[in-house]
Amino acid sequence: MNNTFTEKHILKGNVNSPVSFLTLGFVFLLPALVLTTKFGVGLTSFGFLLAGIFCWRKASLVRHLTEIRWVLTALLLSLGFALLGMWLHPEMHLRSLEKPFRMLSCVTVLVTVLAVRPSRKALWYGLIAGTVAGAVFICYQRWGLKIERPGGLINSITFGDIELCMGMMCLAGVLDFKGRQVLWPALGAVAGLVGSVATGTRGGWIAVLFAALLFLKYGHFLRTRMAQGVAMLVFGLLVGTYFIDQTGARDRFNQGVSEVKTYFDGGSAFTNVGVRLELWKGALMLIERHPWRIAGTREVEAEMKELVQAGRLQPFVLKAEHFHNDMLQQLVFGGIPGLLVWLATMIAPFMFFLRILHTHESASPSVIAPALAGLLLVIGYFSFGLTEVIYWSVMSCMFYAQMLFLLMGLCLNARDEAQVAA
Numbered sequence: 001m002n003n004t005f006t007e008k009h010i011l012k013g014n015v016n017s018p019v020s021f022l023t024l025g026f027v028f029l030l031p032a033l034v035l036t037t038k039f040g041v042g043l044t045s046f047g048f049l050l051a052g053i054f055c056w057r058k059a060s061l062v063r064h065l066t067e068i069r070w071v072l073t074a075l076l077l078s079l080g081f082a083l084l085g086m087w088l089h090p091e092m093h094l095r096s097l098e099k100p101f102r103m104l105s106c107v108t109v110l111v112t113v114l115a116v117r118p119s120r121k122a123l124w125y126g127l128i129a130g131t132v133a134g135a136v137f138i139c140y141q142r143w144g145l146k147i148e149r150p151g152g153l154i155n156s157i158t159f160g161d162i163e164l165c166m167g168m169m170c171l172a173g174v175l176d177f178k179g180r181q182v183l184w185p186a187l188g189a190v191a192g193l194v195g196s197v198a199t200g201t202r203g204g205w206i207a208v209l210f211a212a213l214l215f216l217k218y219g220h221f222l223r224t225r226m227a228q229g230v231a232m233l234v235f236g237l238l239v240g241t242y243f244i245d246q247t248g249a250r251d252r253f254n255q256g257v258s259e260v261k262t263y264f265d266g267g268s269a270f271t272n273v274g275v276r277l278e279l280w281k282g283a284l285m286l287i288e289r290h291p292w293r294i295a296g297t298r299e300v301e302a303e304m305k306e307l308v309q310a311g312r313l314q315p316f317v318l319k320a321e322h323f324h325n326d327m328l329q330q331l332v333f334g335g336i337p338g339l340l341v342w343l344a345t346m347i348a349p350f351m352f353f354l355r356i357l358h359t360h361e362s363a364s365p366s367v368i369a370p371a372l373a374g375l376l377l378v379i380g381y382f383s384f385g386l387t388e389v390i391y392w393s394v395m396s397c398m399f400y401a402q403m404l405f406l407l408m409g410l411c412l413n414a415r416d417e418a419q420v421a422a
Contacts, residue, residue, distance in 0.1 A: 023051055023116040027406065028126035031166055034399050035134035038153055041398045052108025059115040064412055071352055074344035075104040081334065081341045089296030099397045106401035113409025120370060120410050124173040127166050128188035134163045135195035142198040149200045157388050158396055160201030165380035167192010168211050172373035175365035202256055207383035211376055218357065218372060269314050276324045276387065282313045283328040292335040300332060322392055326385030349404050350378045356411050364418055370410040377403055
């Protein structure tokens with residue numbers, strides 16, 4: 001082990017207590033505030049930035065460069081691709097650089113976590129607090145204020161997706177608790193499910209399917225009967241929501257099936273699902289014309305108008321902000337190169353966490369829990385992007401990037417601690 005990274009640093013951290021205390025607070029506040037405030041993600045981003053600048057020399061980042069290089073490369077490529085788009089299309093504003101630049105700057109979260117070595121429990125309790133607060137807030141809007149599709153302070157789809165994503169990560173946190181304490185992350189998992197169902201969002205159901213497959217693959221990590229029971233309870237409750245009329249889950253499912261059938265039978269396309277299908281149809285037409293093109297907003301809008309005027313698309317597609325699918329969005333505006341760059345921001349972190357699981361299967365839950373949570377984060381965002389552009393809002397992008405680097409840091413810290421203990 002490097003002489004500058006001693007056993008004392010691993011077990012006790014290596015920065016002073018004020019920074020440690022503030023970092024612990026930011027780790028908790030990131031998930032706790034994301035859905036119930038408009039400033040939560042920005043506050044934690046700024047806090048981690050300052051902390052990262054203060055303690056970057058003590059983070060020993062170079063020691064982990066081999067493991068994190070592909071994630072950093074993916075985010076650098078994303079920023080570089082945005083710069084290329086601005087150069088090719090001068091009408092694009094600097095705002096187009098905001099999301100890739102701020103996502104890359106979230107590496108300060110990793111720097112801070114590696115230097116300060118905060119407790120993982122701060123994250124788990126933050127996720128529990130965030131999911132419970134989000135569920136209470138959205139349930140009040142749904143059944144208290146009688147809002148059919150509540151969305152908290154943002155919109156129903158993004159709220160429901162992030163709420164569900166945090167709930168799934170709580171389920172991974174079960175591994176890091178003992179005895180009856182597993183009931184706390186179980187509460188977070190149930191709250192995430194309830195909050196997502198209350199929004200009426202259907203795109204998250206795909207994420208749950210992938211999560212179930214992931215737990216079937218790695219279910220052996222749930223070593224205690226209590227943990228196994230919690231996992232079964234959560235997935236059982238998900239199935240149960242279909243049969244409870246008050247949740248509206250069955251109506252939303254049947255409505256989706258009906259809208260798909262209506263669209264392909266030539267009926268009205270102006271429905272939630274029909275609009276998506278029409279937008280996807282238009283996106284595929286543009287991609288077929290220019291599979292390698294890096295397009296500007298004006299170009300895409302002009303070609304969509306042309307297709308509408310030719311009677312090949314319904315006029316309502318011109319009012320949509322995006323194509324309701326991350327991959328199609330990237331292909332339309334960035335061609336195949338843009339899609340590959342976007343996929344890298346998913347595949348690189350997915351492989352990082354998968355490698356942790358495969359190389360430390362016999363390790364303690366302290367290593368496995370954040371790695372499994374990381375996989376669920378990436379799988380969740382990928383799944384949400386199948387029916388929505390989850391990267392559309394800055395808040396959603398920043399939550400993904402901060403949580404990604406936070407979980408990476410916790411994985412690396414836990415692995416170091418496990419090696420020292422061995």
